[in-house]
Amino acid sequence: MATTIHEPPRIEERSDQHGPASGSGNGGWRNLVPADGNLRHVQEYAPPPSSTGMWVVLAAISMTFAALTSALIVRKGGALDWRHFTLPSILYLNTIVLLASSVTLEIGRRKVAAYMGSLRGSASEAARWLYVTFALGLLFVGGQYLAWRQLNAQGLYLATNPSSSFFYVFTAAHALHVLGGLGGLARLIRKLDRRTLRRSTLDATSRYWHFMDVLWIYLLLLLWVQL
Amino acid sequence: MHDTSAHAAAHHGPPTSFLSKHVFSLDHKVIGKQYYGLALIAVIVGMVLSWLMRIHLGWTDAKIPGLHLLSANGAPGDVMTPEFYLQLMTMHATIMVFFVLTTAPFAAFGNYFLPIQVGAEDMPFPHFNMMSFWVTFVGFLFLVASFFVGDGPTLGGWTQYAPLSAVGAVGGPGEGMGVVLWAISIAIFCVGQLLGSLNFITTTLDMRTKGMSLWRMPMTVWAWFITSVMGLTAFAVLMPACILLILDHVAGTSFFVPSNLVINDQLQPHSGGSTLLWQHLFWFFGHPEVYIAIVPGMGIVSHVLIPNMRRPMLSHRVLIYSMGALAILSYVVYGHHMFVSGMNPVSSLVFSFPTLIITIPSTIIVLIWLGSLYGAKLQINSASLFALGFVSMFISGGVSGFFLAQPSLDIMLHATYFVVGHFHMVMGVAAMFGIFAGTYFWFPKMYGRMMNETLGKAHFWLSFVGAYCIFMPFHYLGLAGNVRRYQAFVADYMQPFIPVHKFITIAALVTGAAQLLFLYNLVHSRFWGEPAPDNPWKATSLEWSTPTTPPPFDNFGGKLPEVFHDPYQYGIEGSTGDYVMQTSPEKINTVHDEA
Numbered sequence: 001m002a003t004t005i006h007e008p009p010r011i012e013e014r015s016d017q018h019g020p021a022s023g024s025g026n027g028g029w030r031n032l033v034p035a036d037g038n039l040r041h042v043q044e045y046a047p048p049p050s051s052t053g054m055w056v057v058l059a060a061i062s063m064t065f066a067a068l069t070s071a072l073i074v075r076k077g078g079a080l081d082w083r084h085f086t087l088p089s090i091l092y093l094n095t096i097v098l099l100a101s102s103v104t105l106e107i108g109r110r111k112v113a114a115y116m117g118s119l120r121g122s123a124s125e126a127a128r129w130l131y132v133t134f135a136l137g138l139l140f141v142g143g144q145y146l147a148w149r150q151l152n153a154q155g156l157y158l159a160t161n162p163s164s165s166f167f168y169v170f171t172a173a174h175a176l177h178v179l180g181g182l183g184g185l186a187r188l189i190r191k192l193d194r195r196t197l198r199r200s201t202l203d204a205t206s207r208y209w210h211f212m213d214v215l216w217i218y219l220l221l222l223l224w225v226q227l
Numbered sequence: 228m229h230d231t232s233a234h235a236a237a238h239h240g241p242p243t244s245f246l247s248k249h250v251f252s253l254d255h256k257v258i259g260k261q262y263y264g265l266a267l268i269a270v271i272v273g274m275v276l277s278w279l280m281r282i283h284l285g286w287t288d289a290k291i292p293g294l295h296l297l298s299a300n301g302a303p304g305d306v307m308t309p310e311f312y313l314q315l316m317t318m319h320a321t322i323m324v325f326f327v328l329t330t331a332p333f334a335a336f337g338n339y340f341l342p343i344q345v346g347a348e349d350m351p352f353p354h355f356n357m358m359s360f361w362v363t364f365v366g367f368l369f370l371v372a373s374f375f376v377g378d379g380p381t382l383g384g385w386t387q388y389a390p391l392s393a394v395g396a397v398g399g400p401g402e403g404m405g406v407v408l409w410a411i412s413i414a415i416f417c418v419g420q421l422l423g424s425l426n427f428i429t430t431t432l433d434m435r436t437k438g439m440s441l442w443r444m445p446m447t448v449w450a451w452f453i454t455s456v457m458g459l460t461a462f463a464v465l466m467p468a469c470i471l472l473i474l475d476h477v478a479g480t481s482f483f484v485p486s487n488l489v490i491n492d493q494l495q496p497h498s499g500g501s502t503l504l505w506q507h508l509f510w511f512f513g514h515p516e517v518y519i520a521i522v523p524g525m526g527i528v529s530h531v532l533i534p535n536m537r538r539p540m541l542s543h544r545v546l547i548y549s550m551g552a553l554a555i556l557s558y559v560v561y562g563h564h565m566f567v568s569g570m571n572p573v574s575s576l577v578f579s580f581p582t583l584i585i586t587i588p589s590t591i592i593v594l595i596w597l598g599s600l601y602g603a604k605l606q607i608n609s610a611s612l613f614a615l616g617f618v619s620m621f622i623s624g625g626v627s628g629f630f631l632a633q634p635s636l637d638i639m640l641h642a643t644y645f646v647v648g649h650f651h652m653v654m655g656v657a658a659m660f661g662i663f664a665g666t667y668f669w670f671p672k673m674y675g676r677m678m679n680e681t682l683g684k685a686h687f688w689l690s691f692v693g694a695y696c697i698f699m700p701f702h703y704l705g706l707a708g709n710v711r712r713y714q715a716f717v718a719d720y721m722q723p724f725i726p727v728h729k730f731i732t733i734a735a736l737v738t739g740a741a742q743l744l745f746l747y748n749l750v751h752s753r754f755w756g757e758p759a760p761d762n763p764w765k766a767t768s769l770e771w772s773t774p775t776t777p778p779p780f781d782n783f784g785g786k787l788p789e790v791f792h793d794p795y796q797y798g799i800e801g802s803t804g805d806y807v808m809q810t811s812p813e814k815i816n817t818v819h820d821e822a
Binding site for chain 1: 425511
C-alpha cells in the first residue's frame, strides 16, 4: 500500500488514452476558453464538484434558516403573547464544545492533508483528531438534548409559547444538520481508513462542519436577543 | 494537485441488473425518463380532476357515474358536494404545479439533456440524483394517499392559506389529516428538488467538457441552470414553512393561527399566530415557482425554434440575461399575490413596481423570438408548432399580467376568473406546450424512434384551439365579475355566465380527449415508430453528436467531446451543410461565434 492516497487511477488513464480532445474538461468559472479560441491555452483544471456542491448545499441551508429567522421576526412583531425566557445555561457550554470540535477538525484536516501530500505524519494520528471531533459533535448534540430537558423541567414545551416553539424548531433543525455532519465525519473516517479519501471530500466535509459552527453562533445570538 | 474528481460521475459502471438499470438507476438519462413518466401519470390524474370540476361547474347537479368510488362522502349519489369540489381543485393545482410543471420541463428534460449538452458523462452526485427522483415519487404517493385517508384531501387550495390550513379537522373535510399529508408531500418534494438543483448547478459549473465555455452552453442549459438556482432558494424556504404548518397541526404550536379564532362555534386552542406569515413564506417560494415552471420552457422553445429557423436567435446573450433578470426579479415581486391580503397600500406599490419591471425582460424575450422568426423560413413540424404555441400562449397570458400588476386593478380582478385565465395561459398551457415541443423534438434521441408527424400536428391544432377556447373566456368572465373558487354560480348576476361555463367544459373535455392522440403517439412511436437517425433535425448541440441513439450509458462512449463553436451555428456554409456541429473542429467565418 502506498503511503499517499491517490485519486482513482483509471481516470488518468482515460485522458491519456484519448489525447487532449477527451481531456478532463475545462469547466468552472475560473477558466473560460480564451478569447483567441486557442484551446491549448485552456488550463486543464476544474474546481471539484464536491467543493461547488458544498457551497450550493450551504446556500440552501442558509436560505432555510433565513426563512425561519424572518418567520421569527414576523411572528414576534405581531404577537401580544410573546413570553421571554432565559436560555438554558448549558447552551454556552455546548457552544464551547462545538467550537472546540471545529478546532480539532481543522487540526485533523491539516494532518490528513499533510499526510495525503506525503509530507509527514501518519494516517492513524490524523484519524485520532477526527475521532475527537466526532466525539465532540456527539457531545454537542447530547448537550442540546440536555438543554431541551432543562426547558421541559421549567414547563416550557414546544407548544407552550411561540418563543419556546421557535427555540425548539431552531435548535432541532440545527441539531439535525449537525447529525448530518456527524454522518459526513463517519464517512470521512471510513474513507481515510480504506485509503479512498479524496482531498475534495475532506475539504468539503470540514467546510460543512465549520459552517455548522458559524450557524450555531448566529442562532445563539438570534435566540439570545429575541427570546 | 490536479484534481480529477470532476469525473466522479463516471465512477459508476454500466448497470448490470434490471433493478439498477430501470428502477434504482444512477444514470441521469433513466432518471430523466422516470421523471417524465411520473409527470405523465400526474398530468393524467390532474386533468381528470379538472374534468370533474368542469362538469360540476357547467352542470352543478349532474351525476358523474362512479364518482362515489373516489369519495363516498364527497359525492353521495355521485353528485359532487361543494367541499369535494374544493378538494378536487386543491389537488388539481398541487399535482399540476408541483408534479407536472416542475418535474417535466425541469427535472425530466433537464436530467436527461443537461449533462449531455455540456458534454459530461453524468451528474457529479448520481446517488443524490437517484434519491431526488424517488423522494419526489414518495411525495406524490403521499399526496395521492390523502384521497384515501379520513375525510379526503385538503380543500384549502394549493396556496394553503392560514388559518384554515392550520386549524385542523375543525376547518372542514381534509383540513386535518389531508393538510398534514399535503404538507409532508410538499416538504418531501422540496427535498427532491433541492437534491436535483444541487446536481444541476454543479454539473453546469464543473462538468463542462473541453471548450464548453459558459456562453457556448445551449439556451436550454442556461434555462435549467437559472431554474435550479431559483429552485435552490425557493424550495429551501417552502420546506421549513411546511414544517411549521405540520407543527401547528400535530404539536399544537401557534405559528399561523391567530388568537380568539372561532370556527364552527369552537374557540381554537391557539393564540397570537400570524396568518400573513404563511402567505409571505409561501409566496416567497410561490412566485419563483411560476418561473421555475416557465423558464425551462423558454429554453426549450428557443432551442427548438433555432434549428427549425436554420438561424440563431437575434441575441443569444440578451435572451439569457433576460432569463436571469426574470429569476432575480421573481423574488421581489411575490407580494403581488397578496394585494388583497390587507397589506399596507405602500407595500402594494413597492411590490407593484418590480412586477411591472419584470414585464420588461419577459417582453425582451418575446421580441427576440418574434424578431428572429420574422423572415425566417420556419420548418413546420410538431415541435416547432408547439414552440410557436408556447410563444402565442405566453403573449396572450402575459398581456393580462400588465393589468394584474397594478394593485388598483388587481383588487377588482384578483378573486375572479380573470386571474384563472391569466395563470393557466401564461404558466400552465405555455409550460405544457414547452413540454410538448421538447417531447416531439427530443423523442428521437431518447428512444431512437421518430414520432408520427401527422398525429403530432393534429395534436397541436386541437390543443392550441382548444386551449384558447377554454382559457380565453375566463378573462371575460372575470371582467364580468365571476368570482373564482366557487363551486356553483347561484347568484342572479352570475346566471348568464353558466352557458359560458358549459362551453368551457365542452372545450375542456374535447381538448383533454385530444391528448389521447399524444398518448397514443408516444406509446406507439416508442415501440413501432420509424427508426430515428442520430441527428434528425440537423441540429448542432452536443446531444446530436452522441455515438449512438439513444446515447450509451456514459453518453459519449468513453470519449468526451471537444467543443469548438457556439451551440447555434446555422445559416452558414459548413462542410456538412448549412450548419456546423459544436464538435466540428472546422474553421468557420461567422460573426456570432461565442468564444
